[in-house]
Amino acid sequence: MSFQIPRGTQDILPGEVEKWQLIEEKAKELCRKYNYHEIRTPIFEHTDLFQRGVGDTTDIVQKEMYTFKDRGDRSLTLRPEGTASVVRSFVQNKLFGDPQQPTKLYYIGPMFRYERPQKGRTRQFVQFGIEALGSNDPAIDAEVMALAMELYQELGLKHLKLIVNSLGDTESRIAHREALVSHFRPVIGELCEDCQNRIDANPLRILDCKKDRSHPKMASAPSILEYLNDSSRGYFEQVKAYLDELNVPYEVDATLVRGLDYYNHTAFEIMSEAPGFGAITTLSGGGRYNGLVEDIGGPETPGIGFAMSLERFLVALEAEQIDLPIQKGIDCYLVTLGEGPKKRSMSILNDLRRAGLTADRDYLERKMKAQFKAADRLNTKYVLVLGEDELAKDVINVKDMNTGEQVEMPINEATEYLLKGIEGGTRS
Structure with a gap:
C-alpha cells in the first residue's frame, strides 16, 4: 500500500x-x-x-x-x-x-x-x-x-x-455600517449568498467579497474614511x-x-x-x-x-529571484581505513562536534575513493584521513579541499587546527 x-x-x-x-x-x-x-x-x-x-x-x-x-x-x-x-x-x-x-x-x-x-x-x-x-x-x-x-x-x-x-x-463603524446597508440593500439579490447573509450580520465584509468584487455597487460603496x-x-x-x-x-x-x-x-x-x-x-x-x-x-x-x-x-x-544565503556543506569529513581507525573516529568526531564544527564520517563500509566522493558531495571544507599507520603514530592527515594542501599532525591538535582555518574565512 x-x-x-x-x-x-x-x-x-x-x-x-x-x-x-x-x-x-x-x-x-x-x-x-x-x-x-x-x-x-x-x-x-x-x-x-x-x-x-x-x-x-x-x-x-x-x-x-x-x-x-x-x-x-x-x-x-x-x-x-x-x-x-x-x-x-x-x-x-x-x-x-x-x-x-x-x-x-x-x-x-x-x-x-x-x-x-x-x-x-x-x-x-x-x-x-x-x-x-x-x-x-x-x-x-x-x-x-x-x-x-x-x-x-x-x-x-x-x-x-x-x-x-x-x-x-465603534461610533464610526456604526455610522458606516448603516451607510453600507442602505447602499447594498436595493441590490442585495444580485450579490452572492455570502453577501446576502452579511448585509445584516456584518455588511463591512461585503467589501471583502471575492465573487462580487466587479459589481458596480462595490466601486461606489461608501468609504469608511467619510464616516470617521x-x-x-x-x-x-x-x-x-x-x-x-x-x-x-x-x-x-x-x-x-x-x-x-x-x-x-x-x-x-x-x-x-x-x-x-x-x-x-x-x-x-x-x-x-x-x-x-x-x-x-x-x-x-x-x-x-x-x-x-x-x-x-x-x-x-x-x-524576485532572490537566493537566500544558506550555509551549504560541512566543516570536515573523516575518511577511515581499517577497524581500529573506524573505532577511533567516533571519539574524534565527538571532539570536533563539541568544538562546534559540523563533522561526519562514512557508515556504509565504503572504500577510500568512495569516501572521498561522499565528502565532495557534502561540499566538505576539510577531509581527515586516518589509517592504521596513522593511528599507530597517533597522527591524522588533514586535507584542505579548497586548496588541496594536506598536512599531517597529532590527532589531539586537529580540532584546534580546523577551528583556526574555518574561523579564518573558509566557512561558507
Missing part, C-alpha cells in the same frame, strides 16, 4: 527547509531588537474561542476551520490563525498584570484552514505573527508595520507595497505621521477591510508587486483589535498585531 500526504500539505525536505529556518531565525532576531518575546500556544483550542475571537461571519469560521469532537464530546479546532490563541493566553495567564506594559509577543507555528490549495497557500501553513497588547499609542501601530516591512526587506524583497486604512472606532469621527480621524493621522517619521512608504486604500471581525482603527496589508507573483498579491496583514481581549474574558485592553505566511514569503523571494 502506498501512502501520500493529505491534499494541501507538503513535505519540506533538506535543501529547502534551510530557507524556512533562515526566515524564522531572521524573524526571531528582529523581534529581539524590537523587544518582542516568543509565546507558544496549543495547536488546537476550544472551538468557541475562534467563533468569538475571529468572528462568526468570517469565511474562516463558516467554511475553513478543522473542527472535531474529542473523546469527551468537546468541540475542538485546529488553530486557523494566531491572534485569538495569544489573546486567550494573555487573559488566562493574567499577563495584563505584568508591570512592564505593553505586552509584546511573537509566535511562529503551523495553522490550518480548509481552502483550495494553490501556490503559496496550503491547508497547513506556517505563520509568523506579533501581538502588542496594552497600548493605545498610534506609534506602536507604526512600529508593528515597520517591523513587518523590515523583515521582508532584510531578506532582499524590493517590490513591496504597504497599504493602510482606518476602520474607525474626529477622534478616529485624528488617530489615523498620527499613525500616518509616525510612518512618515520612520520613512516607511505607504498608500491609503479606503476599501481595505481585512477578513477578520475583530479589527478596528488601523488596518494594513503588505503586497508584492513583483512581476509574475500571481493574482493573490497579499503577503501579510494585520491591524488594531481594541475590544478583542474583553470579548475573550479579559479586562479592557487595546491591541495590535500582524501575521505573515512563510509560504507566501518564499513565493515572493522566488518571484
Whole structure:
C-alpha cells in the first residue's frame, strides 16, 4: 500500500527547509531588537474561542476551520490563525498584570484552514505573527508595520507595497455600517449568498467579497474614511505621521477591510508587486483589535498585531529571484581505513562536534575513493584521513579541499587546527 500526504500539505525536505529556518531565525532576531518575546500556544483550542475571537461571519469560521469532537464530546479546532490563541493566553495567564506594559509577543507555528490549495497557500501553513497588547499609542501601530516591512526587506524583497486604512472606532463603524446597508440593500439579490447573509450580520465584509468584487455597487460603496469621527480621524493621522517619521512608504486604500471581525482603527496589508507573483498579491496583514481581549474574558485592553505566511514569503523571494544565503556543506569529513581507525573516529568526531564544527564520517563500509566522493558531495571544507599507520603514530592527515594542501599532525591538535582555518574565512 502506498501512502501520500493529505491534499494541501507538503513535505519540506533538506535543501529547502534551510530557507524556512533562515526566515524564522531572521524573524526571531528582529523581534529581539524590537523587544518582542516568543509565546507558544496549543495547536488546537476550544472551538468557541475562534467563533468569538475571529468572528462568526468570517469565511474562516463558516467554511475553513478543522473542527472535531474529542473523546469527551468537546468541540475542538485546529488553530486557523494566531491572534485569538495569544489573546486567550494573555487573559488566562493574567499577563495584563505584568508591570512592564505593553505586552509584546511573537509566535511562529503551523495553522490550518480548509481552502483550495494553490501556490503559496496550503491547508497547513506556517505563520509568523506579533501581538502588542496594552497600548493605545498610534506609534506602536507604526512600529508593528515597520517591523513587518523590515523583515521582508532584510531578506532582499524590493517590490513591496504597504497599504493602510482606518476602520474607525465603534461610533464610526456604526455610522458606516448603516451607510453600507442602505447602499447594498436595493441590490442585495444580485450579490452572492455570502453577501446576502452579511448585509445584516456584518455588511463591512461585503467589501471583502471575492465573487462580487466587479459589481458596480462595490466601486461606489461608501468609504469608511467619510464616516470617521474626529477622534478616529485624528488617530489615523498620527499613525500616518509616525510612518512618515520612520520613512516607511505607504498608500491609503479606503476599501481595505481585512477578513477578520475583530479589527478596528488601523488596518494594513503588505503586497508584492513583483512581476509574475500571481493574482493573490497579499503577503501579510494585520491591524488594531481594541475590544478583542474583553470579548475573550479579559479586562479592557487595546491591541495590535500582524501575521505573515512563510509560504507566501518564499513565493515572493522566488518571484524576485532572490537566493537566500544558506550555509551549504560541512566543516570536515573523516575518511577511515581499517577497524581500529573506524573505532577511533567516533571519539574524534565527538571532539570536533563539541568544538562546534559540523563533522561526519562514512557508515556504509565504503572504500577510500568512495569516501572521498561522499565528502565532495557534502561540499566538505576539510577531509581527515586516518589509517592504521596513522593511528599507530597517533597522527591524522588533514586535507584542505579548497586548496588541496594536506598536512599531517597529532590527532589531539586537529580540532584546534580546523577551528583556526574555518574561523579564518573558509566557512561558507
